[in-house]
Amino acid sequence: MLEQAFVGTRKYYGLLAGLGFLIALGALGYYQQLTTGLGITGMGRDVSWGFYIAQFTYLVGVAASAVMVVLPLYLHNYKAFARIAILGEFLAVAAVTMCLLFIVADLGRPDRLFNIIKYPTPGSVLFWDMVVLNGYLILNIVIGWNVLEAERNDTKYKPWVKYLIYVSIPWAVSIHTVTAFLYAGLPGRGFWLTAVMAPRFLASAFAAGPSLLILLCLLVRAFTKFDPGREQIQTLAKVVTYAILVNIFLFFCEIFTVFYSQIPEHMMHFKYLFVGLEGKGQLVPFMWFSMVGMIVAALAMVVPKVRENENTLAWACGLIILTTYIDKGLGLISAGFIPNPLEHITEYWPTGLEAMITLGIWATGFFILTVLYKIAVSIKEEVRA
């Protein structure tokens, strides 16, 4: 099947070359970071995690959302999703790969990466995150590949694959739960110290991930001979609608607890995000755009006419991807550190080099995604021809 990755149109090679260029730029930036240290980023002693960890968190959600295709298909026998399950699984492969790269990019001593395995520490949530992310990556590669190969040979996949699929369903939930636990169990960080973090992570993931999958399905239809299907896209749209509503609901649950209890350690971070503290509030416009945009998109998705028209659906999905990205990729991580535990306020903004490395990793993910989708789509075209 791999041979399909090497035969393609000029557009396919052009896209890969473009992504390759961004990857090379990212690698150059990373070389600079390796030699002079993480000081090239905007992070510092007060905001000690930044853009990399935020992207990682967001992408774990995208990866986990593959379960929204896999679960209806294999547990409820919703046959329509058999057509696009592979797109969900391959999206998960690309997203988890980016997650792992973002973690490595964030390490001060990547040369000692394997100390996590050499000195396993089950008390550390980061150890478990390493276990579940790598496990999820392997599960999706093995499952996706076997199911696709069976489809190509017009046979049923081997029985043991079925068991792996069943394992992959709770495993998808686990990757985002463990990632939430990285933050939600720290005594000195009032912003993250909330039991609703894991559920909220899952809700925003199941909105953002399938939204991205809808856009990818529309692209696949526009640029190849394989049509992922109208019904499939419509079912995904309903998943997105409910998930984004649950996410907004959970956000207001959080707001209620924080502001009705009036506990300063919990309130000050929300104040920083939404009104600013001591004149510092560079994220304020982003956060308001994110929350208002998310509510507008959610309400629009509830209206059947908007959802059923694929043009307006694409716009709503785009808005959901953007607003959840601002919420998780910009606000969530840095606001946990602002103000710091001594209530000093140091703001954070990524530097150009940091953005370049980040873009390089995204390009790596999309490179993998392009190659995997090319293989999947070629086989789908071949089978249907």
Place this chain on the structure above:
Amino acid sequence: MGINRREFLRLAGLSTLLGLGGKTAFELLAPGQLEAQQYVPEPGAFKAKRWAMVVDMRKLDEKTAHKCINACHLTHNVPDIANPVNPAAAVSPEEQVRFRIKWLWKEDFHNAFPGDEHDNLQEKLHHMKFLVLCNHCDNPPCVRVCPTKATFRRPDGMVMMDMHRCIGCRYCMAACPFGARSFNWRDPRPYIKEVNLNYPTREIGVVEKCTFCDERLSKGQMPACVEASGGALIFGDLGDPKSKVRDQLRTYFTLRRKAHLGTYPQVYYIV
């Protein structure tokens, strides 16, 4: 006689497996204890059941605080990012704030004890500069989160750093409620004017913090800051009822930073 190639490979493979497995199993059963058990104190070393510090703010004026900070930072090769050895290595004021390394430093009352201040505080509290440092907590969140046990707690209560094992993930910095941990965002060496050859300097990409001067205690010396404090900092064994720290805690009312978080800090303040 001798063994053939096949037999050699089989034995080598097996013993590697067992060796790896044995070590792992040991660490799983007793996490964080390995380093402590390998530690054998030198003769003449100060030993304790539970090290702790009392900061007597009645005796600690700003000048003394500076003396303590200087003593600590000189002893441990803590870089002064604002003052490079070579002016070419100078960084912007904004970067000085971000890259700063602090083992022992000064804070105002409302920063050292957030939430404990009110509008009509005693006048002297407005002017006091509190010395803050790693609290060597009894229940340290930094140790709990470290994925490699690069930071670990010794049986005598010291929370230690193994800077050769640290992978620089900075999870401990997110976990510490006291901001006591610093990361080497760039090479610290160009910012150390006088290098103390008896203590290592650090590399890019690892976390560091106060270690209660374990290296001095092991030679029978008090921590550098305590020695420089002229009696404002009191250090000793909480396990010994006759120790000076126990006496102070018995006699005076003391505060601890963020005690409600359940980390059980072991630096006490007399105001």
